[in-house]
Amino acid sequence: MARPGHNGYGYPVSASSPSPYQPATSSSSASHRHYSAGTPFGDDHTSPCDDITAGCTAVFSRLLAYLKGPGLQAAMNLAARAGHQLRRNAVRRRLLSFPHVLVALWMVLMLWGERWVFAGKVRDCDWHHWEHWPPGAVPHRLVFVADPQLIDPHSYPGRPWPINPLTMRITDNYMRRGYTQLQRILRPDSVMFLGDLFDGGREWKTAQGNFDEPEWAKGHRPAHEQKYVKQWNKKYGEEYWLHEYERFGNIFWDNWRLGGDAPGPGQRGRKLVTSLPGNHDLGFGAEVKIPVRDRFIAFFGETNRVDVIGNHTFVSVDTVSLSAETSQVKDKEAVQKIYQPVDEFLKDVKAVKRRAVEKELRFWRGEIEELQFTQKVEELDSADFKGLPTLDRGSEAVDFPTVLLSHVPLFRPPGTPCGPMREHWPPAKPPKGQTTPVFPDHRNAISVSGGYQYQNVLNEADTLKLIDSIGNIKHAFSGDDHDYCEVVHSPKQESIHEVTVKSLSMAMGVPTPGFQMISMWNPIDAKGKSLAGDGSEVPTLQTHLCLLPSQLSTFMLYAVLGVLTVIILAARSFLVPMLGLQPFALDPNAPSGQSAVLPVFKAKSEGAEDNYNNGYAMNSSASSASSSASKSLSAARTSRTRGASISNAPGGSGSTAAYGNARSSSPKRKQQQQQRWGWGNGGRGPRIQIRRDATAYASNQGPSSGGWRPAMRGGAARARWQLVQVWREFWTTCWRVIWMVLLFFAYLTWKG
Structure with a gap:
């Protein structure tokens, strides 16, 4: 029999609906038979939007009713239960317990590994520890940073979503911490970057210009990257590159002022130069994309430039574009546009050097740096342009010692050793009686080779062109290799002393990153002549490699402490029942208050x-x-x-x-x-307390727990009770240490 208000067919009968046992009135019949013209539905038909709105309103009403009724009660019960657990844990006995002592030890270790060790390493490199200048010298202090190469989706394209962003965050934090301590402790007068600011800068599509690869370059890309090209071009474009640009600024530019606003004693001012490009920023040689280079110049400045710093002339050259001139396709029109700007720069670089030195001398003499022209009116046909004032004094001009900056190292014969400070491979041990390094030493040397969008060293022709065009090069600094390499080139290359600077990033295949410190002191007279003598006899530049902490060693230390933590907690868990120690795990059968979500009593x-x-x-x-x-x-x-x-x-x-x-x-x-x-x-x-009655027999903790237990008979029951207690103690203490340590590490990672 159907219930009242029910028609027996699965749906209720409304008050206005005609009963199947009563004849329908004419009005109701008419209302059911009337249809609107031009539509198969009646007058009360609603549109789909109205149906969707009504459905959403009904769902929202039910949700609101649930939140006001059972939902609110469940939330209050959960809050009460959480408060009860908090009260049970917030007592002195638990706050000062052994697991929390281990957590405190972990926190101190992570503060050391993620913060303090950077300050200690940089403090060991303080200028006074290695500078050797005469008393009263005021040197200009400069730092070279090479290959930060910000990790992006191009770096590890096969890694899943959670791992790749975490890798990016950890590597960024490493560079930020090292660079921050560099500024705070060393306070250099100048900082210059040696290229490869990004890892995939050349891959992100530009907003303007042709980004497609030329026909002759298609197929050069490695197979493991080829399948991602369409995805990169579609997903990562100009907006993503701007995001990477902001990311670079957050790490390096925002922390620049930590070194102070005022320059050091006797210095003209502080300088930060980031305009030297690398092959990961633009590409290499004939495969450099001009729109990518134009974008880089627009945001970082001219890639070819001359700077006078500390009475030394620094010449930065875009050698990744210069290498297109010696490529096999150098005669193609598109390739000529790649190397043409750097070629024109090298033709005029000696005059640019002379003008830059003259402006620097005018500043120290207290004169106006810019040229002063006389004001007069002349006819264009009869005007004399030969007597115009100029900063270029020609052969009479003085020349400061020149320092060449190139992302790609200069050419050297294969097997040229890099010295004992190279981390990849130490130098080969020379035979007994030999005092010179072993040559060739291919393991210790930079490989003279190349591949897609890279070349380990410049061609010999490009190297000689640089040396002849610039002139008076005493030192050269480069990047690209990620590891340290120190070479004195052959007399054919004017015996240039070149240092390849280590990468600052922990993700470049070198366990111990670092940066290069430069101290320059070149006193001059009013005409610019050096008072320290010839640079070959008395060096005007000293250099020092500063090593940052090995993050791999830090992680290994974490792993060792993790294993020791598990062993210590396991040993303590076994000793708790044996020695009657105070357990950390709370008794699950202890009264927990009326905070349970489900009922805990039931009538028998x-x-x-x-x-x-x-x-x-x-x-x-x-x-x-x-x-x-x-x-x-x-x-x-x-x-x-x-x-x-x-x-x-x-x-x-x-x-x-x-x-x-x-x-x-x-x-x-x-x-x-x-x-x-x-x-x-x-x-x-009488009622049965479900939670206590059910767990009392299962836990079987003994009389010390405070609850009633069945009698234990024999050693097997007692051993089983002890194993249960040991496992509960081990699991509780391990979980407490794990989640607190991971939470603190996440906080340090989030803070940077």
């Missing part, structure tokens, strides 16, 4: 409360008519049968009646007994 059987109440009333009336002798006997029986089942109460036996009388004779005892058995208010029947 339906009607148990009523049956008990009736039996209890009968026993009370029977006991009031008993004699004093029977009261004494009943009391004695009650003391012997206190643990008996209460289900015998309705039987009305003498012992049961006496038991009821004993309970009624002591209200306080009655209340205690009711609380002991978990009875409800008002003498309600």
Whole structure:
């Protein structure tokens, strides 16, 4: 039989709907048969948007009703339960417990590995520890940073989403911490970058210009990158490159002022130069994309430039574009546009050097640096342009010692050793009696080779062109190789002393990153002549390699401490039951308050409360008519049968009646007994406390836990109880240490 208000077919009957047992009225019939013209639906038909709105409103109403009713109650229960757990944990005994001591040890170690060790390493490189200048010298202090090469999707294209962003974050933090300490502790007067600012800068599509590879260059890309090209061109473009540009600025430009605004004593000012490009920024040789280079110049400055710093002339050359001139396709028109700007720069670089030196001398003499022209009106045909003032004094001009900056190292014969400070491979041990390094030493040398979008060293022709065009090169600094290499070139290359600077990044295949420190002191007179003598006799430049901490060693230290932590916690867990130590794990059977989401009490059987109440009333009336002798006997029986089942109460036996009388004779005892058995208010029947009753037999912790347990018989039961306690103690302490340590590491990573 269907319930009232139900039509028997699965849907309710509304008040306005006609009953199947009553004839429909004409009005209702008409209302069901009337249709709008031009539509198959009635007048009350709604549009799909109205249906969607009504559905969303209904869902929202139900959700709101749930949040106000059961949802609110569940949230309050969870909050109460969390508060109860917090109160159980926020006591001195637990806050000063052994696992928290290990957490404190971990925090100190991570502060050292993620913060303090950087300051210690940089402090060991302080200028006064290695500079050797005459008393009273005021040198200009400069730092070279090579190959930061910010990690991006191009670096590890096969890595999944969580790993790749984490790698980017960790490598950025490493460079930020090292560079921050560099500025705070060393406070250099100038900082210059040696290229490869980004790892995939050449891969991100430009907003303007032709980004496609030429026909002759297609197929050069390695197979493992080829399958990602379409994805990179579609997903990573101008906006992503701008994001990388901002990321670079957050690491290096934002921390530039940590070194102070004022220059050092006797210095003209602080300078930061980041315009030298690398092959990962533009590409290499004939495969450099001109729109990519134009974008780089627009944001970082001219790639070919001359700077006078510390009475030395620094010449930065875009050697990745210069290499296109010696490529096999150098005669193609598109390739000529690649090397033409650097070729024109090298043709005029000596005059540019002379003008830059003259401007520097004018500044120190207190003169106006710029040229002053006389104002007069002349006819264009008769104007004399030969006598115009100029900063270029020609052969009479002085020339400061020149320092060449190139991303790609200069040419050297294959197997030229890099010296003992190279980390990849130490130099080969020379034979007995030989004092010079072993040559060739291919393991210790930079490989003279190349590949797609890279070349380890410049061609010999490009190297000689640089040396002849610039002139007076005393030192050269380069990057690209990621490891340290120090070479004195052959007399054919004017015996240039070249240093290839280590990468600052921890992800460039070199365990110990670093940077190069330069100290320059070249006192001059008013005409620019050096007072220190010839640079070949008295060096005007000193250099020092500063090594940052090995992040791999730090991670290994974390791993060792992690293993020791697990071993220590396991040993302590075994000692807790054996030596009776204070356990860290909370007793799961201890009262947890009324904070559970689900009910924890259940009546033993339906009607148990009523049956008990009736039996209890009968026993009370029977006991009031008993004699004093029977009261004494009943009391004695009650003391012997206190643990008996209460289900015998309705039987009305003498012992049961006496038991009821004993309970009624002591209200306080009655209340205690009711609380002991978990009875409800008002003498309600017995209940089973599900959580305690179910777990009491399972945990079996023994009398020290505070709960009631079944008797344990034999050594097997005791051993099983000890193993359960050991496992719970081990798991609880390990989990506490793990989540607190990981949370602190995540905080340090997030803060940078």
